[in-house]
Amino acid sequence: MKIRTFIALEIPEYVIEYIFSILSKESQHKKFKWESKEKIHLTLKFIGDFEQDKILSLINDLSFLEEEKIQRIELKNFGMFYNKNAPTIFWAGLNISDVLFSIVERIENTLIKYDIQKERRKFKPHLTLMRIKNYYDIDFLTRLKDVNFEPVVFESDKIVLFKSELHPTGSVYKSLHKFQLKKTE
Numbered sequence: 215m216k217i218r219t220f221i222a223l224e225i226p227e228y229v230i231e232y233i234f235s236i237l238s239k240e241s242q243h244k245k246f247k248w249e250s251k252e253k254i255h256l257t258l259k260f261i262g263d264f265e266q267d268k269i270l271s272l273i274n275d276l277s278f279l280e281e282e283k284i285q286r287i288e289l290k291n292f293g294m295f296y297n298k299n300a301p302t303i304f305w306a307g308l309n310i311s312d313v314l315f316s317i318v319e320r321i322e323n324t325l326i327k328y329d330i331q332k333e334r335r336k337f338k339p340h341l342t343l344m345r346i347k348n349y350y351d352i353d354f355l356t357r358l359k360d361v362n363f364e365p366v367v368f369e370s371d372k373i374v375l376f377k378s379e380l381h382p383t384g385s386v387y388k389s390l391h392k393f394q395l396k397k398t399e
Contacts, residue, residue, distance in 0.1 A: 216263040217377050219390070221276070221321055222255035223314070224372040225341065229289060230254045233306055233343065236363045248344050253387055256287075256308065256339055258373065259321050261330055268328065269390060272375070275324050279373050279393035285314050289366045292359050293340070301350055304358060305340035314339070317373075371395045 230251050264272070288309040295303040315337060322332045346355070373393045379386045 215266045217266050217269075218380065219261040219264045219269075220257055220376050220378060221259045221261065222257050222374055222376060223285060223287075223370050224374055224392075225254055225256060225370060226368055227251075229366060229368050232366060233289070233341070236361060237343075237358065246344055246346065249342055253385075254341050254343070255374070255376075255387075256310075256341060256370075258318050258337075259325065259333070261325065264328070264330075269375075272328065273391045275327065276321070276375065276391075276393065278320065278324075279317070280395070282317055282373075282395050283313070283398050284369050284371045284395045286311060286367060286369055287314075287339075289368070292343075292361055294346075294355060294359060301346050301352070301355055303342055304344040304346060304355065305342055308339040308341065310339045371397075 233254075234251065289306055290309050291307045293305055293307050294301040295305065318337050326332065372395065375390045375393075377388045377390050379388065
């Protein structure tokens with residue numbers, strides 16, 4: 215049996231609260247579906263369908279993550295991804311260290327063993343805040359994108375292997391394993 219999986223860096227709750235407080239007036243727009251706060255994370259690798267009976271092996275192969283240090287990250291801006299000139303994702307942009315880029319590369323290389331293709335696109339660290347489907351108000355989205363705020367530097371101490379279950383009301387994420395990152399000395 216296959217399960218839908220991905221690997222993500224956990225984002226502290228206070229950072230997520232800060233993001234939504236910045237956008238509080240704007241996030242009341244009823245025509246848009248915002249991601250729920252508990253689903254906000256930095257995806258390091260979307261795996262997709264994965265054999266459930268190989269999960270323990272995958273966790274073992276990813277155990278190198280527990281040798282990595284706590285990651286220092288900066289929340290810096292808002293932006294959008296587009297498909298054929300139509301916005302599809304509204305996101306919060308992040309500055310990350312070269313170390314986290316190399317962790318992503320190491321994850322990619324580890325997954326080759328399981329016939330998981332390497333991502334062809336360059337890794338763009340972001341937090342998906344809203345998925346935009348069918349309807350969009352470009353003026354509203356531009357106002358959101360242009361919201362200014364003081365950048366926030368924070369630390370993340372966990373990388374999580376998640377299971378994503380698709381339901382009619384949306385996806386539900388369940389942690390399969392948490393890799394604790396080391397404190398910096």
